[in-house]
Amino acid sequence: MGAGKTKRMPRAVREQQMLDAAVRIFGQRGYMAASMDEIAELAGVSKPLVYLYLNSKDDLFSACVRREARALTQAVRAGVRPGLPPDGQLWSGLRAFFTHTARNPDAWRVLHLHARTHGERFAAEVAAMRADIVAFVTQLIAAAARDAHRRPHLPEEEVAGLAEALVGAAESLADWAGATEGVTAKQAAATLMNFAWAGLGDLMTGRPWVPPEEPEPEPSSVPGGAAVPGGAAVPGGAAVPGGAAVPVQAG
Numbered sequence: 414m415g416a417g418k419t420k421r422m423p424r425a426v427r428e429q430q431m432l433d434a435a436v437r438i439f440g441q442r443g444y445m446a447a448s449m450d451e452i453a454e455l456a457g458v459s460k461p462l463v464y465l466y467l468n469s470k471d472d473l474f475s476a477c478v479r480r481e482a483r484a485l486t487q488a489v490r491a492g493v494r495p496g497l498p499p500d501g502q503l504w505s506g507l508r509a510f511f512t513h514t515a516r517n518p519d520a521w522r523v524l525h526l527h528a529r530t531h532g533e534r535f536a537a538e539v540a541a542m543r544a545d546i547v548a549f550v551t552q553l554i555a556a557a558a559r560d561a562h563r564r565p566h567l568p569e570e571e572v573a574g575l576a577e578a579l580v581g582a583a584e585s586l587a588d589w590a591g592a593t594e595g596v597t598a599k600q601a602a603a604t605l606m607n608f609a610w611a612g613l614g615d616l617m618t619g620r621p622w623v624p625p626e627e628p629e630p631e632p633s634s635v636p637g638g639a640a641v642p643g644g645a646a647v648p649g650g651a652a653v654p655g656g657a658a659v660p661v662q663a664g
Contacts (some may be wrong), residue, residue: 428466431456436477440519444474444531471534478528478535481520482542488513489546499557504606506553507583511598514587521591525584543580551576579609 434456438447449470453460467473492509493502514521524542528535555572582605590601 417618420424424466427458428463429465431458431463431473432477432480435473436481436523437519439474439477439527440522444527449473474528474531475535475538477523478538481517481524482538484517484520485524486508486542486545486549486562490549493553499553502553502557502608503610504602506550507602507605508598511587511590511601515590515598515601518591521587525588547573547580550579554579578626582609608649 431452435447435452438452438455442448442451447470449460449463452473453463456463463473467476488508491511495502524539528539529638530536547609551573554575558572586601586605590596590598628648
């Protein structure tokens with residue numbers, strides 16, 4: 414009997430192996446320092462096969478960015494539980510975000526660090542992912558406000574601004590949690606929840622923080638006086654070149 418033929422791995426499976434290896438190398442080395450030889454070795458394939466499947470280093474990096482952006486967005490959307498009250502929905506979304514970034518640190522570095530600094534093409538793909546998450550968070554905040562008031566009260570631009578602030582804080586906190594030993598995804602989510610929900614909760618129930626009233630600054634003027642070059646006022650006097658004041662004689 415002849416030896417059995419080795420079963421070939423499906424192209425899609427092989428490609429995912431290459432992307433797994435590439436995300437790890439790009440995440441740890443950065444785009445410029447990453448080597449196609451190292452990626453091929455980690456994936457267990459030849460370098461020509463990597464080029465055959467993914468064309469170039471740029472295309473490989475772009476494929477990594479698209480895949481990881483899609484995975485993060487899906488994780489956040491899937492993590493939110495619609496039947497919960499507003500704070501529960503936000504909490505479940507934050508838990509999903511920080512759990513995903515903690516479990517996939519190389520992917521998070523690819524998205525949040527490397528893709529943003531290596532060309533408009535990659536930065537645009539990350540920006541599209543971020544815009545999708547911001548839009549989703551905007552919907553959550555708007556829905557929570559409607560539930561709290563039974564009618565929408567928050568202006569659209571204010572809701573969008575809150576979503577931008579919340580997403581930006583989550584991104585920074587994910588970086589901090591990843592660099593701080595012992596910080597869990599749950600702790601990171603709780604930190605942001607404590608920071609954000611006190612303000613959001615009051616806002617959604619019609620108790621926004623209002624800046625204190627401050628008196629309007631009074632215009633600097635001197636009745637009956639003339640201005641001196643340089644901004645000085647001379648009561649009852651006239652201005653002369655050089656700023657010296659000359660008394661005005663009554664006519």
